[in-house]
Amino acid sequence: MATNLLIDKETSIKDIAILVLFTLIAYIPFLGLPPWEGNEPLRVIIAKEMIQTGNWIMPILHGKPYLAKPPLMNWLIAISGSLFGTVNEWTSRLPSVVTTFITSLIVYFSTQRWLGREGRLFTAVMTLVMTGILKKGREAEIECLHIMIITSILLVWINGYLRRWKPALLWGISLFLTGIGFLSKGPQVLMFFYMTVIPYLLYRRKISLFFSKGHLFGMIILIIVLST
Numbered sequence: 001m002a003t004n005l006l007i008d009k010e011t012s013i014k015d016i017a018i019l020v021l022f023t024l025i026a027y028i029p030f031l032g033l034p035p036w037e038g039n040e041p042l043r044v045i046i047a048k049e050m051i052q053t054g055n056w057i058m059p060i061l062h063g064k065p066y067l068a069k070p071p072l073m074n075w076l077i078a079i080s081g082s083l084f085g086t087v088n089e090w091t092s093r094l095p096s097v098v099t100t101f102i103t104s105l106i107v108y109f110s111t112q113r114w115l116g117r118e119g120r121l122f123t124a125v126m127t128l129v130m131t132g133i134l135k136k137g138r139e140a141e142i143e144c145l146h147i148m149i150i151t152s153i154l155l156v157w158i159n160g161y162l163r164r165w166k167p168a169l170l171w172g173i174s175l176f177l178t179g180i181g182f183l184s185k186g187p188q189v190l191m192f193f194y195m196t197v198i199p200y201l202l203y204r205r206k207i208s209l210f211f212s213k214g215h216l217f218g219m220i221i222l223i224i225v226l227s228t
Contacts, residue, residue: 047077072183092140100137110155149181167214175218179225
């Protein structure tokens, strides 16, 4: 058994190295070009304002509070800019690369119940190189961060459900992550979560889980996260 664990650990390290290599090749060389476009300058201006003023709580755009989108992506761009000493095309787009890579890791490690090692690696690599993700993963935009959060929420929930977690743990962790998701793109995260979970529970004839005390506990966790 110890030998099998060692082999699994070595295999996982090799697979992670492959994912790192794909990320480096597919994303890093392309971060500097083209110049910012679309909504990228908007994220960058807010991030620069955070660095310059030290006000990381309220996003500011041209001297006025910016409330159209939550601040999580702005924070990540500002952190990247602070670490590298400047906010430019490369540093502002790096958070999207990191979140895309993390998504591939989530897919790799969260699908062991259904896929073998090669299947998990293939799925994780395909996550990295899908056309839409390739494009958004090279931009200083919210989408790849949002994809990472949605992926983690749904895979945590389905793994917890199939492993028969206690309802409080199942809903508590899932809705805690959902609360974090509000900081990326707002209430859309609730729609993605419940439009997936409710039909699944109906299909499995387990809709009573939705009305459980555990779900109520999860909602309380969500409210606490949103109120902090």
